[in-house]
Amino acid sequence: MTNREIPYKIYLEEKEMPEKWYNVRADMKKKPSPLLHPGTLKPMGYEDLRPVFCDELVRQELDDVTPYIEIPQEIRDFYKMYRPSPLVRAYCLEKKLDTPAKIYYKFEGNNTSGSHKLNSAIAQAYYAKKQGLKGVTTETGAGQWGTALSMACSYFELDCKVYMVKVSYEQKPFRREVMRTYGASVTPSPSETTEVGRKILAEHPGTTGSLGCAISEAVEVATHSEGYRYVLGSVLNQVLLHQSVIGLETKTAMDKYGIRPDIIIGCAGGGSNLGGLISPFMGEQLRGEAQYRFIAVEPASCPSLTRGKYAYDFCDTGMVCPLAKMYTLGSGFIPSANHAGGLRYHGMSSVLSELYDQGLMEARSVEQTEVFEAAEQFARVEGILPAPESSHAIRAAIDEALKCRESGEEKTILFGLTGTGYFDMAAYEKFHNGEMTDYIPTDGELSAGFDGIPKFAGNPQ
Numbered sequence: 001m002t003n004r005e006i007p008y009k010i011y012l013e014e015k016e017m018p019e020k021w022y023n024v025r026a027d028m029k030k031k032p033s034p035l036l037h038p039g040t041l042k043p044m045g046y047e048d049l050r051p052v053f054c055d056e057l058v059r060q061e062l063d064d065v066t067p068y069i070e071i072p073q074e075i076r077d078f079y080k081m082y083r084p085s086p087l088v089r090a091y092c093l094e095k096k097l098d099t100p101a102k103i104y105y106k107f108e109g110n111n112t113s114g115s116h117k118l119n120s121a122i123a124q125a126y127y128a129k130k131q132g133l134k135g136v137t138t139e140t141g142a143g144q145w146g147t148a149l150s151m152a153c154s155y156f157e158l159d160c161k162v163y164m165v166k167v168s169y170e171q172k173p174f175r176r177e178v179m180r181t182y183g184a185s186v187t188p189s190p191s192e193t194t195e196v197g198r199k200i201l202a203e204h205p206g207t208t209g210s211l212g213c214a215i216s217e218a219v220e221v222a223t224h225s226e227g228y229r230y231v232l233g234s235v236l237n238q239v240l241l242h243q244s245v246i247g248l249e250t251k252t253a254m255d256k257y258g259i260r261p262d263i264i265i266g267c268a269g270g271g272s273n274l275g276g277l278i279s280p281f282m283g284e285q286l287r288g289e290a291q292y293r294f295i296a297v298e299p300a301s302c303p304s305l306t307r308g309k310y311a312y313d314f315c316d317t318g319m320v321c322p323l324a325k326m327y328t329l330g331s332g333f334i335p336s337a338n339h340a341g342g343l344r345y346h347g348m349s350s351v352l353s354e355l356y357d358q359g360l361m362e363a364r365s366v367e368q369t370e371v372f373e374a375a376e377q378f379a380r381v382e383g384i385l386p387a388p389e390s391s392h393a394i395r396a397a398i399d400e401a402l403k404c405r406e407s408g409e410e411k412t413i414l415f416g417l418t419g420t421g422y423f424d425m426a427a428y429e430k431f432h433n434g435e436m437t438d439y440i441p442t443d444g445e446l447s448a449g450f451d452g453i454p455k456f457a458g459n460p461q
């Protein structure tokens with residue numbers, strides 16, 4: 001099949017959409033490490049997690065063996081409103097780069113929340129409703145998760161309380177208003193409304209907040225309010241499971257045209273879009289059916305995979321959540337105020353951490369000005385104005401395509417374009433004015449974060 005027979009956009013028909021999520025843990029010989037209770041250091045079971053998370057989501061969290069999990073019909077119906085998302089052949093970008101590489105991207109920004117996060121938000125809201133809960137609490141960084149969750153909650157008529165990282169709350173008033181349009185209440189974090197928020201404010205006056213702080217606040221409110229549970233937009237196994245819809249659609253679309261990616265790239269904050277995109281491909285690799293190169297791209301200002309430690313750590317700054325084994329910068333690490341809010345988390349999904357540790361995935365870090373250069377280059381030829389987070393993947397995809405120009409190799413590159421950047425124009429403005437800086441933490445700053453990793457026998461420091 002020649003290139004030109006492949007359309008610009010490969011869509012799927014409704015009947016080709018996935019009916020089941022794929023759980024990559026089922027095909028991992030060495031499983032990701034279990035969550036540990038922060039007090040007893042024992043693996044957390046179903047009963048331990050139920051006070052925090054919805055019952056069905058706890059089951060999904062703990063299930064390391066079932067490869068395919070049915071997507072309930074109500075969720076599939078909601079998916080049909082904005083999915084399948086297009087898989088686009090970046091013909092114009094290829095031409096601009098003058099590369100023999102073939103570039104594809106899966107675009108998840110075609111819904112009001114503007115990112116892939118709605119894929120998991122709707123699932124989590126569905127299970128909360130099914131359990132008869134009144135509402136859910138959560139944190140949001142850049143605002144995409146809070147927006148997605150408020151949309152999902154309004155669809156199922158659930159109350160939604162969002163703790164928004166203060167720097168984003170101030171930088172992104174429009175995101176906040178989108179959430180309120182969907183009926184959510186939005187509180188800047190750290191706040192005076194929780195015990196943990198007051199403690200963090202006392203210790204770090206004037207802090208601009210972090211995802212870790214906001215998680216602590218949201219968990220406290222959920223566990224102290226009758227009929228509420230906490231939901232999380234990334235990092236957890238259940239979220240990667242829901243996001244596998246991205247990879248499953250991509251694989252079906254590629255298989256239809258006999259396309260096989262050589263390199264699969266995604267930006268990595270907590271790891272959910274990347275995990276979802278690569279899952280079915282990684283599954284093939286784990287079963288010995290195919291080989292791919294997987295690349296996680298993270299900001300140089302928050303380099304959990306490339307410079308972090310693989311250890312048990314707290315998922316939140318307040319140290320109220322379970323311990324997860326992950327590549328981490330320490331739960332007290334507060335990254336510089338870079339513009340990719342969705343990539344400012346101190347740790348990485350246990351699934352991706354384990355795959356990375358086994359050498360099955362690569363990781364690289366990129367600086368924000370080079371990320372915005374890539375974003376602008378992409379916007380000018382492909383039309384879509386990308387989110388700063390997504391642009392980390394664009395940077396790496398362009399770099400790989402340029403390597404192909406040097407070597408003459410016709411590699412097929414697939415990357416996840418997680419969302420649009422309309423609410424990030426203040427960051428684009430800084431970039432255009434030449435006011436954007438690149439901040440790379442020193443080893444000293446990182447070691448201060450590592451000091452916060454809990455110390456117990458067998459836990460690397």
Ligand SMILES: *Cc1c(COP(=O)(O)O)cnc(C)c1O
Pocket residue numbers: 114115116117144145233234235267268269270271272273274342343387389390418419420
């Ligand atoms: C949240 C977000 C990310 C990062 O989260 P992951 O869980 O690592 O996928 C990336 N891109 C966009 C647009 C986001 O909103």
